[in-house]
Amino acid sequence: MTSNLTKDDILKILNASDSEIITYMAKAAKYRGHHHITYSKNVFIPLTEICRNDCGYCNFKKDPNDPNTVILKTKEEVLAELKEAEEYGCKEALFTFGEDADEEEAVRLRLKEYGYDKMIDYVIDICQMTLDETSLLPHTNGGNYSYDDLKRLKEVNASMGLMLENSSSRLMELPAHNKSPGKDPKIRLETLENAGKLKIPYTTGILIGIGETHEEIAESLLTIKDLYDKYGHIQEVIIQNFTPIPGIEMENWPEPSFLDMVRTVIAGTLLFGDTDISIQVPPNLNRDTAQIFLLCGADDWGGVSPVSPDYINITSPWPGIKELEKLTRDAKFELNERLCVYEKYINREWLSDIVLEKISNLSKRR
Numbered sequence: 418m419t420s421n422l423t424k425d426d427i428l429k430i431l432n433a434s435d436s437e438i439i440t441y442m443a444k445a446a447k448y449r450g451h452h453h454i455t456y457s458k459n460v461f462i463p464l465t466e467i468c469r470n471d472c473g474y475c476n477f478k479k480d481p482n483d484p485n486t487v488i489l490k491t492k493e494e495v496l497a498e499l500k501e502a503e504e505y506g507c508k509e510a511l512f513t514f515g516e517d518a519d520e521e522e523a524v525r526l527r528l529k530e531y532g533y534d535k536m537i538d539y540v541i542d543i544c545q546m547t548l549d550e551t552s553l554l555p556h557t558n559g560g561n562y563s564y565d566d567l568k569r570l571k572e573v574n575a576s577m578g579l580m581l582e583n584s585s586s587r588l589m590e591l592p593a594h595n596k597s598p599g600k601d602p603k604i605r606l607e608t609l610e611n612a613g614k615l616k617i618p619y620t621t622g623i624l625i626g627i628g629e630t631h632e633e634i635a636e637s638l639l640t641i642k643d644l645y646d647k648y649g650h651i652q653e654v655i656i657q658n659f660t661p662i663p664g665i666e667m668e669n670w671p672e673p674s675f676l677d678m679v680r681t682v683i684a685g686t687l688l689f690g691d692t693d694i695s696i697q698v699p700p701n702l703n704r705d706t707a708q709i710f711l712l713c714g715a716d717d718w719g720g721v722s723p724v725s726p727d728y729i730n731i732t733s734p735w736p737g738i739k740e741l742e743k744l745t746r747d748a749k750f751e752l753n754e755r756l757c758v759y760e761k762y763i764n765r766e767w768l769s770d771i772v773l774e775k776i777s778n779l780s781k782r783r
Contacts, residue, residue: 422684422687422688424632424635424636424639426687427634427635427684427688428632428635430684431635431680431681432680433680438676438679438683441680441683441687442679442683442712442713444683444687445683445686445687445713445714446713446714448686448687448690448714449690449714449716451716452749452751453716453750453751453752453753454711454715454716454750454751454752454753455695455716455718455752455754455755456717456718456719456720456721456741456752456753456754456755457508457509457719457721457754457755458506458507458508458509458720458721458722458723458738459502459507459508459509459510459511459720459721459722459757460498460499460501460502460505460509460510460553460722460724460725461513461720461722461725461726461727461728462490462495462498462499462510462511462512462513462725463477463487463490463514463728464489464490464495464513464539464559465489465490465514465515465518465524466478466479466488467479467481467488467514467515467518467523467524468514468515468516468518469515469520469521469598470516470560470596470597470598470599470600471596471597472594472596473591473592473594473596473627473666473667474661474662474670475665475729476662476664476665476729476730476731476732477513477728477729478515481521481523488523488527489518489524489527489528491531492531492543495546496546496550496551498724499547499550499551500551501724502553502722502724502725503551503552505724506723507553507722507723507724508552508553508554508756508779509553509554509556509575509720509756510547510551510553510554510555510556511558511757512540512543512544512555512556512557512558512559513558513729514536514540515560516559516560517536517599518536519535519536524536537562537566537569537570540557540559540570541569541570541572541573543555544557544573545573547573548573548772552775552778552779554576554756554757554758554772554775554776554779555574555575556574556575556576556577556578556757557570557574557577558577558578558620560579560599560608561599561604561605561607562608562611563611564611564614564615567611567612567615567617568615570617571615571616571769572769572771572772573769574617574772575756575757575758575768575772575776576617576618576620576757576758576762577612577617577620578619578620578621579605579608579612579619579620579621580622580623580624580655580657581602581606581609581621581622581623581637581640581641582594582600582605582622582623582624583602583623583624583627583633583634583637584602584606584636584637584640585602585629585633585636585637586601586602586603587633588600588602588627588628588633589601591627591628592628592667592670593624593659593667594627606640606644609621609644609651610647612648612650613644613648613649614648616650616767618650618652618758618759618768619652620651620652620653620654620655620697621641621651621654621655622641622653622654622655622657623637623638623641623656623681624658624659625657625658625659625673625677625678625681626658626659626670626671626677627659627670634681634684635684638654638684638685638688641654642688645692645694650767651694652695652758652761652762653694653695653717653719653759654685654689654696654697656682656685656696656715657699657702658673658678658699658702658703659672660702660730660733662731663732675706675709678698678703678710679710679713682696682698682710682714686713686714686715687714693759695716695759696715696716696717697717697718697719698710698715698718699718699719699727699730699733700719700721700735700736700741700744701721701727701730701734701735701736702730702733704733704736707744708748711748711750712748717755718741718745720757721735721736721738721741722735723735723737723738756779758772763776
């Protein structure tokens with residue numbers, strides 16, 4: 418089935434009335450073309466809680482002067498978490514950290530103590546350790562990278578991630594991003610394009626409810642589609658709703674409506690319907706409405722961890738795997754576990770030999 422959606426077509430969906438939404442939902446459900454919903458069993462490991470950005474919706478970034486802040490985890494600490502995750506059958510090691518954290522003196526000093534000059538060097542060694550000493554596959558999500566840094570990360574990652582959030586530079590003037598230089602869409606799009614040039618399987622997505630217009634949502638989705646059409650490296654698109662958390666700058670900012678999320682998921686499904694891109698909606702942020710998004714065409718729950726919280730959305734715990742399976746089956750779908758890299762990318766065109774070997778070993782254990 419081929420999608421030829423234009424910006425005007427997407428806007429019609431995003432502005433649909435209640436009766437029109439039902440019609441679009443039925444079309445989106447047929448558009449998916451399969452009845453399985455996937456997820457990746459992971460461990461979420463924040464290497465540092467320091468970040469140069471200061472997003473209005475963020476509860477992840479911490480003060481380096483706070484004694485409880487994670488300045489930089491040791492290799493021993495990371496390995497212990499990875500080994501625990503192995504015992505729970507996790508296959509993905511999600512490494513997150515604040516963007517350009519080594520601009521902060523406390524992080525630079527800790528890196529020096531560990532024998533490193535730059536955060537990128539430490540991250541690459543952590544990923545290499547993961548491949549060498551565990552059965553898990555690294556998936557790194559730490560903001561923007563240069564072309565050369567991405568090239569190095571490709572060798573030790575099965576996949577990577579970076580949320581576009583929105584392609585409009587106007588949002589840089591709003592509370593969400595006005596203190597976050599790394600959220601400049603031009604910079605993020607450059608990272609995503611370089612990842613495409615290097616053939617790195619990537620996860621990206623948009624954030625709904627941070628002051629964007631419907632027109633900006635449509636343009637953001639089309640921008641991601643253009644990247645995929647050019648390089649083929651976008652494996653999944655997350656459609657994530659802003660969720661206020663006490664203590665953040667935007668704690669009194671209104672959440673997006675449920676119908677806005679429904680319309681956006683439908684638009685994403687119909688736009689990407691001629692590709693093999695998965696549409697992901699985080700189940701922990703939509704616990705009471707998650708099943709509806711399956712009926713709108715969403716076909717992936719994303720990473721779900723039995724051992725670690727969602728540090729980005731700390732007040733929204735993951736559903737358990739059994740609960741996720743019940744939600745999925747009740748909606749008349751089948752839940753399937755996947756790797757952090759999608760099957761179409763498991764070849765030498767997309768992955769390094771060491772990552773391919775690790776995946777081969779995982780397959781033998783199944």
